[in-house]
Amino acid sequence: MKRDVMEQLIEWKDSADRKPLLITGVRQCGKTYVCKEFGETYFEDVAYFYFEGNKGLASVFEYDFDVDRILDELGNIIRGKEIIPGKTLVIFDEVQACPNAITSLKYFCENKRELHIICAGSLLGVSIKRDNISFPVGKVDRLQMYPMTFSEFLRADGGEAIYKGVQRYEKGRELPELYTAALEKALKYYYIVGGMPEVVAKWVETHNFEKIEKLQDNILLDYSSDFAKHAPKTDIPKLGWIWESIPKQLAKDNNKFVFSHVKAGKRSNELEDALEWLVDAGLVHRLELVKNPELPLSFYADATFFKVYMADVGLLRRKSGVSHRTIMEDSELYKNFKGAFTENFVLNELISQGIHPYFWRSGNTAELDFLFEYDDMVIPMEAKAELHTRAKSYQQFCKKYHPDVGFKFSMKNVGNHEVSETKTYSIPLYLIWMIKQYLNW
Incomplete structure (x- = not known):
């Protein structure tokens, strides 16, 4: 691979x-x-x-x-x-x-x-x-x-020709169904399998959901064993509480990470070290709030207001108890969690490309999924799980701050348009690995 x-x-x-x-x-x-x-x-x-x-x-x-x-x-x-x-x-x-x-x-x-x-x-x-x-x-x-990205998974699972073919198309041109159908199916498989190389290898070999889920269960157990083996004794139960709470916190409408939701009666100062251990181990990523989108964004990040995501979507899917059938059939019962799951996927893809994003919120009226800096620019990004690409928060951000370039990622085909004078690229989620090509284009 x-x-x-x-x-x-x-x-x-x-x-x-x-x-x-x-x-x-x-x-x-x-x-x-x-x-x-x-x-x-x-x-x-x-x-x-x-x-x-x-x-x-x-x-x-x-x-x-x-x-x-x-x-x-x-x-x-x-x-x-x-x-x-x-x-x-x-x-x-x-x-x-x-x-x-x-x-x-x-x-x-x-x-x-x-x-x-x-x-x-x-x-x-x-x-x-x-x-x-x-x-x-x-x-x-x-x-x-990091775990294998979607494009690495695609190539490993027989999609090398699709991967190369996509790059021959002009960046603003819609892809034909020859590509979109194959990429949509591959993305669903990636949501199920994730990017842990051993799991991907078993998937490529067998295309058997039960076999890859056994491996995912073993990896999750290994991670829990690491808590007991390598973490300070006082942090071991705290690590377990936080680890178990991540899917539940993502499932909330406002998926800000709240320490009091980890364990009743526990405060942030009691759990912060344990969360930092998980971050340092690479198991989770923190996405911090930026209210004032000026450069450098890190100066304006609020370290006390953040979201927490898992480092691999396949493990998140398995840990959350979401069936592979739910993913493949796009069950309506999975609709609410699907948005957070998609955000997790996008965050992992961005981080693997060396992009370290934040999110933006304006009071209780608007929230932009991702914000990152690139070449002296602040780039807004909205991620949608479905075809629907109307994004009020993205529009509000562009109207207020007038960025040069922005992105909407969804299941909609390639396109571009203006939003309050912001050049906005609509790109399918399965092409997020090309984001730097679009930025340079």
């Missing part, structure tokens, strides 16, 4: 000012697979080291940070084969289990820049904040990985 992150790894490999690379991302999003595939494709040799539960391996980093000694012991003693800079890709997996290995990256950067070294960790984001690690600030490159 092709992952878009591979292009970033190639760019890192060929960079003249390359540093050791830290890859973070939610557990089971494909970090290890991508690292190994990258090494086997672009290097003569791969030296892979797994740190979790390996005290012997960790002991290599306890004496000092002499990189020549470390490489000699890793290569000639532990794996029985020399590590050759420029030819060998070194992979440190679950590196958060060995804080000294993280600290050593400073010395690899300073004294062995010719060595290609990648460190990956499912809970690395948590460990960096939580543990007393001498972190090599300024001495590492960073890369965040």
